Amino acid sequence: MKRRIPLAITAVVGIVYIFQYFVPHEPVSRFSDWFSDWFGIITAFAIWLGALNLMKLSLLKVSQRKKDWGYALVTIIGFATVMIVGLFFSRGASFQEPGTNFMYLYDNVYNPLSSTMFAILAFFVASASYRAFRARNKEATMLLLAAFFVMLGRVPVGDLITREWLSLPHWLWLSNWADWVMNIPNTAGQRAIMIGIALGIMSTSLRIILGIERTFISGE
Amino acid sequence: MNKKVVPFIVIALGIGLFAILAASRGFAVTLGAFFTIGIFSFLYKDNPYYKFSEALFVGISAGYWFVSLFWQQMYSKLFSQVAEAYQHTFVNGGGWDDRWMMLVGGVLGVMMLMRLFPKIGWISRWPLAVIVGATAGLYFINYFVSNGINQIGATIAPLQQYGKDGSLDWWASISQFLLVVGTLSGLVYFYFSKEHKGAFGGVAKIGIWTLMLTFGASFGYTVMSRMSLLIGRMDYLVSTWLGLVK
Amino acid sequence: MNFWDKLMQIDRRVIFLFVVVAVTLPLFLDIPQKIIVSEEVERGFRELADLQPGAKVLIPCDYDPPSAPELQPMAVTAIKYCLDHNLRMIIMGLWPQGPQQANAAFETVLGHPVTDTISYNGKTLIYGRDWVNLGFQAGAELLIQRMGSSIPAAFPTDYRGTPIDDLPLMDGVQNFNNIDFVINISAGAPGIYEWVQFAVDRFGVKLFGGATAVQAPLVYPYFESGQLRGIMGGLKGAAEFETLVGEKGKATKFMLSQSFAHIIVIFFIVIGNVAYFASGGKRKKSE
Numbered sequence: 001m002k003r004r005i006p007l008a009i010t011a012v013v014g015i016v017y018i019f020q021y022f023v024p025h026e027p028v029s030r031f032s033d034w035f036s037d038w039f040g041i042i043t044a045f046a047i048w049l050g051a052l053n054l055m056k057l058s059l060l061k062v063s064q065r066k067k068d069w070g071y072a073l074v075t076i077i078g079f080a081t082v083m084i085v086g087l088f089f090s091r092g093a094s095f096q097e098p099g100t101n102f103m104y105l106y107d108n109v110y111n112p113l114s115s116t117m118f119a120i121l122a123f124f125v126a127s128a129s130y131r132a133f134r135a136r137n138k139e140a141t142m143l144l145l146a147a148f149f150v151m152l153g154r155v156p157v158g159d160l161i162t163r164e165w166l167s168l169p170h171w172l173w174l175s176n177w178a179d180w181v182m183n184i185p186n187t188a189g190q191r192a193i194m195i196g197i198a199l200g201i202m203s204t205s206l207r208i209i210l211g212i213e214r215t216f217i218s219g220e
Numbered sequence: 221m222n223k224k225v226v227p228f229i230v231i232a233l234g235i236g237l238f239a240i241l242a243a244s245r246g247f248a249v250t251l252g253a254f255f256t257i258g259i260f261s262f263l264y265k266d267n268p269y270y271k272f273s274e275a276l277f278v279g280i281s282a283g284y285w286f287v288s289l290f291w292q293q294m295y296s297k298l299f300s301q302v303a304e305a306y307q308h309t310f311v312n313g314g315g316w317d318d319r320w321m322m323l324v325g326g327v328l329g330v331m332m333l334m335r336l337f338p339k340i341g342w343i344s345r346w347p348l349a350v351i352v353g354a355t356a357g358l359y360f361i362n363y364f365v366s367n368g369i370n371q372i373g374a375t376i377a378p379l380q381q382y383g384k385d386g387s388l389d390w391w392a393s394i395s396q397f398l399l400v401v402g403t404l405s406g407l408v409y410f411y412f413s414k415e416h417k418g419a420f421g422g423v424a425k426i427g428i429w430t431l432m433l434t435f436g437a438s439f440g441y442t443v444m445s446r447m448s449l450l451i452g453r454m455d456y457l458v459s460t461w462l463g464l465v466k
Numbered sequence: 467m468n469f470w471d472k473l474m475q476i477d478r479r480v481i482f483l484f485v486v487v488a489v490t491l492p493l494f495l496d497i498p499q500k501i502i503v504s505e506e507v508e509r510g511f512r513e514l515a516d517l518q519p520g521a522k523v524l525i526p527c528d529y530d531p532p533s534a535p536e537l538q539p540m541a542v543t544a545i546k547y548c549l550d551h552n553l554r555m556i557i558m559g560l561w562p563q564g565p566q567q568a569n570a571a572f573e574t575v576l577g578h579p580v581t582d583t584i585s586y587n588g589k590t591l592i593y594g595r596d597w598v599n600l601g602f603q604a605g606a607e608l609l610i611q612r613m614g615s616s617i618p619a620a621f622p623t624d625y626r627g628t629p630i631d632d633l634p635l636m637d638g639v640q641n642f643n644n645i646d647f648v649i650n651i652s653a654g655a656p657g658i659y660e661w662v663q664f665a666v667d668r669f670g671v672k673l674f675g676g677a678t679a680v681q682a683p684l685v686y687p688y689f690e691s692g693q694l695r696g697i698m699g700g701l702k703g704a705a706e707f708e709t710l711v712g713e714k715g716k717a718t719k720f721m722l723s724q725s726f727a728h729i730i731v732i733f734f735i736v737i738g739n740v741a742y743f744a745s746g747g748k749r750k751k752s753e
Contacts, residue, residue, distance in 0.1 A: 001257050002342045002345065005346065005349075006328055006345040006346055006348065006349035006600070007368045008348070009349035009350060009353060010280075010349045010353035010356070011353065011354045011358060012321055012348075012353070013349070013350055013354050014353040014357035015354045015357065016357065016358070016360045017353075017354055017357025017361075018357050018360055018361060018362070019364055021361040021362070021668075024615070025465060029615060030318075030395075030421065031305070031391070032611070032615075033325070033612060033615055033616070033619065034318075034607075035295070035312070035350065035354050036343075036605065036608040036609070036611055036612040036620075037321070037322060037325055037612065037619070038321075038325035038349060038602045039321075039324035039325075039350065039354050039605050039608040040293060040297060040321065040325070040326060040603055040605035040608065040609060041293065041294070041297060041298055041326060041328070041353055041604075042325060042329050042330045042332055042347045042350060042441025043293075043345070043351070043604040043606075044289040044293035044294055044329065044604045044607055045328075045329030045332040045344070046332050046347075046351075047285050047286075047332055047604070048227055048286060048289060048333065049291055049302040049332055049335055049336065049344075050285075051283070051285055051286045052333070052336060052393060054278070054282050054335060055282070055337075056336065060290050068271070071271050071272065071274075071275035072425075072459045074272055074273070074275040074279065075275045075276070075278050075279035075282075076279060077276075077279065077284075077315030078275070078276045078277075078278070078279025078280040078283060079279040079280070079282045079283040079286070080279075080283070081279075081280075081283065082279075082280050082283025082284055082286070082287060083283045083286055085286060086284075086286075086287030086288075086290075086291075087281065087287060087290065089577055092291070092627070093291050093295055093623070093627030094626035094627060095260075095287065095291055096565065096566050096567065096569070096601070096625055096626065097552075097626055097656065098450065098573070098579045098580060102287065103566070104248065105280070106284070106566060107252070107376045108248045108249070108252045108286055108341050109250070109251065109252070109276070109280055109398075109463055110277075110280050110281065110400055111252065111256060111531040112251075112253070112255045112257065112273045113255045113256075113258075113273060113277040114281065114453060114530065114532050114535065115256075115279065115282065115453055115531045115532050115535075116255070116256045116258075116259035116260060116453050117274075117277060117532065118449050118532035118533075119259075119264060119313045119361075119450045119452065119453040119532070120260065120262065121258060121449070122320060122433075122446040122447050122450035122485060122489075122727070123263055123447045123450075123478075123481070123482045123485055124255035125442065125443055125444075125731070126481055126482075126484075126485045126730065126731050126734060127478045127481045127482070129443070129734060129738075130476070130481060130729050130734035130735060130737065130738045131736050131738065133735045133738065133739070134738065135739055136748070138697040138746075139222055139428060139429065139432045140430075140432075142432040142436065143433070143435055143436035143439065144436065144519070144735070145433075145436065146432070146433040146434075146435075146436025146437045146439075146440065147436040147437070147439045147440040147443075147639055148436075148440075148539065149440070149476050150436070150437050150439075150444075151440040151443055151444070151728045151732060152439060152728065152732070154440065154441075154444055154700075154702045154728075155444075155702065155721075155724050155728050156499040156500055156501060156502075156721050156723060156725055157725035157726075157728070157729065158312065160500070162355070165737075166664045166750065169409075171391075174252075174503075175504070176501045177503065178440075179504055180395065181433065181436075181437050182437055182683065182699075183251035183355050183395075183685055183686065183689075183690065184395045184398050184399050184402070184504075185398070185402055185430055185433035185434060186399075186434050186438075186683050187399060187684055187687050187689075187690045188398070188399050188400075188402025188406060188430050188434070188436040189402060189405045189406050189407070189430045189431045189433065189434025189435075189685050190369050190434055190684055191374075191375065191403045191687040192402070192403050192404075192405075192406025192407045192409070192410065192427070192430070192682060192687060193406070193410075193424070193434075194367040194368075194371055194394070194429070194687055195367065195368055195371055195372065195403075195407060195430075196368075196407065196410045197363075197367065198364050198367040199368065201359050201360075201363045201364070202360060202363070203528075204356075204361065205356040205357070205359050205360035205422070206322065207443040208356040208566050209353065209357065211359070211538060216345075216348055216349075216352050217345050217348070218350070221557075249601055263479070263482050264479065264546050268520040284562070285562065288562040288602060289562070289604060290600050291627070292562065292602050292603060292604075292625070293603065296601075296622055296623040296627060297603065297604075297629070299503070299623060299624060300622065300623065306543075313717075329503065335473075349639075351591065354608060354663065358607060358608065358664075359613065360667060362663045362664060362667065363663060365663075365667055366663040366667045366688075366693065367663070370667065370686055370691055370693060373691070373692060374687070374690060374691030401596075431597070434683070437683050438684075439684045441679040441680060441682055441683050441699065441700065442679065442726075443728065443731050444678050444679040444700050444701065444724065445536060445678050445679035445680040445700055447489065447723075447724060447727035447728065447731075448535045448536045448679065448700060448724065449532060449533070449535050450485070450489050450727070451489050451535055451701075451720045451723045451724065451727070452534060452535025452536075452720075453491045453535075454486070454489050454493065454723075455493060455535075455716075455720070458490060458494075458690055459712070464494070465493050465494055
């Protein structure tokens with residue numbers, strides 16, 4: 001029950017998906033369609049699990065008056081507010097319509113908080129570049145050069161310098177060098193990584209389907 | 221002045237400023253600005269204003285996902301579909317309806333939630349097995365086709381490139397050559413079953429250079445991305461909130 | 467501590483201040499920016515421009531507010547182009563926030579909240595007939611796979627719970643065979659990677675991708691191989707798209723700030739390196 005059935009499910013579902021690539025017809029397609037639908041529903045419950053687990057931990061923190069329990073309370077209040085507003089006071093399934101209470105919270109609380117959380121990374125990127133980006137050896141210098149061409153070539157100022165101020169010929173414009181870096185060395189490197197990962201994924205998938213790789217059912 | 225009073229004065233001044241701006245610029249947009257500045261305050265140092273904003277962000281995000289998935293997934297794909305299947309089978313007498321199968325998904329989903337209870341947490345392995353099996357089966361072929369076979373196919377292209385007038389395009393040909401060499405040498409670098417020595421090591425070295433150029437390009441793009449996000453927030457503060465820029 | 471050592475230890479908050487000024491100051495300036503369009507945006511746009519009026523364009527908006535500064539201008543321009551050229555839009559999202567961002571983009575194009583019947587440049591457009599928003603569904607790549615066999619099964623309702631059968635635009639839209647073009651605007655996974663693997667390579671979809679700048683370098687091999695018809699990478703890609711469509715939107719406006727920000731980062735990298743070598747960094751390494 002605890003091990004064999006999950007392994008059997010994995011094998012059957014995996015094999016069905018491999019088959020449906022080559023035989024996209026009944027009855028294989030019917031099974032893969034069912035599995036796809038279940039996948040969506042399970043994913044939704046899995047995300048619910050994450051949210052509920054967060055609430056469980058936050059409630060424990062508050063009830064046991066652990067360090068910073070006040071912030072855990074803020075988390076709970078935030079969750080409860082959105083949940084109550086979204087489920088009961090935002091026109092039901094039309095909760096995303098402009099003007100609903102849910103959209104008010106989305107536009108004026110969720111949106112600024114999430115956007116700024118990522119925006120502050122700009123400062124750390126700038127600070128880290130200054131501290132760690134050193135042309136210590138040949139490899140690091142190549143990395144720096146590629147970054148330089150892309151950073152200047154992908155903004156108008158790069159062409160302003162090479163095209164307007166220095167009046168360089170077309171092939172020396174920084175935007176052309178940025179294009180070249182992106183389309184040739186970048187594509188070559190990314191492609192090598194892609195092919196490597198593709199081979200790795202193929203072998204890992206096979207190990208999972210055959211039940212050799214079973215870490216996902218380990219523990220407990 | 222008593223040092224303990226300073227934070228209260230700062231808070232009072234802050235509340236007053238936000239109140240004035242809320243009155244003149246609108247409450248909703250000022251609320252957004254309040255949280256934006258709350259997160260930005262971390263740049264000076266960790267502080268209660270930031271911690272409050274962060275804790276609220278975590279709760280609001282979890283709530284957002286909870287509500288979105290309820291209406292858009294569970295309601296529209298599970299409850300509604302099963303209700304329609306019920307209508308079809310029992311009310312209209314239409315016999316079997318494939319939508320009944322959604323119930324299996326629902327049961328598997330509930331089994332997933334059992335992870336919340338340690339004693340019966342093992343039940344969640346069944347739905348997890350569906351997720352893992354489906355992903356493994358789907359990626360086994362698709363990933364290899366898209367990122368393996370198609371990429372190899374695209375690399376095996378003629379080295380001589382011709383311009384629109386039919387003459388040999390030297391620059392494009394050299395670039396194509398470098399593309400092929402870069403891809404192959406990159407792959408050689410990732411081959412760790414043979415020691416990187418001699419000719420093999422030399423090719424692997426070219427692979428490292430290619431990868432360095434790749435990572436440099438990625439870094440340049442990462443800077444671009446992060447700065448764009450900051451521009452968006454600053455635009456919100458100076459244009460949308462304060463109305464200083466039209 | 468000599469001058470070079472001091473230069474190597476500038477307080478992070480000083481750098482932050484320079485970044486803020488570099489990003490904010492240009493917002494107050496109105497200096498025209500010459501946007502040179504790259505081949506990867508040009509080719510994608512040409513494919514879009516070849517579509518006949520009435521063609522069905524699927525616009526998966528797979529991003530959330532944090533990536534909006536880069537991607538929202540792409541969504542705004544794509545929606546505007548489709549409205550101008552009578553292309554019918556089917557909006558959806560593999561990210562729950564995507565369809566909401568699309569609604570916001572729509573609102574930006576119109577200049578007022580979106581209603582079921584809108585008047586745009588003398589045309590009357592009706593929700594369900596000229597555009598639909600299918601909303602979000604979980605499942606990522608498996609959802610794309612499901613859409614390959616049945617879009618109505620993947621999206622039984624639109625974003626506000628209307629059954630898909632009640633939307634005239636979706637009449638006859640069974641799977642990807644009935645979609646003429648896809649413009650995917652993506653902030654990560656699930657996004658362009660999944661659309662290429664499961665829609666382009668599996669079902670032959672024509673895909674023009676808009677990606678965050680972080681993601682763009684990773685998908686360049688798809689462009690070179692022809693799996694992607696075009697790529698818009700980050701804010702610059704969005705500005706190029708705006709240039710081609712003839713719409714000076716936020717991306718074009720933000721290019722000045724973007725230029726200043728890049729210059730500041732390069733400036734600090736140069737300072738860091740000069741100080742490093744001048745203070746004997748190379749010697750220290752060899753010791």
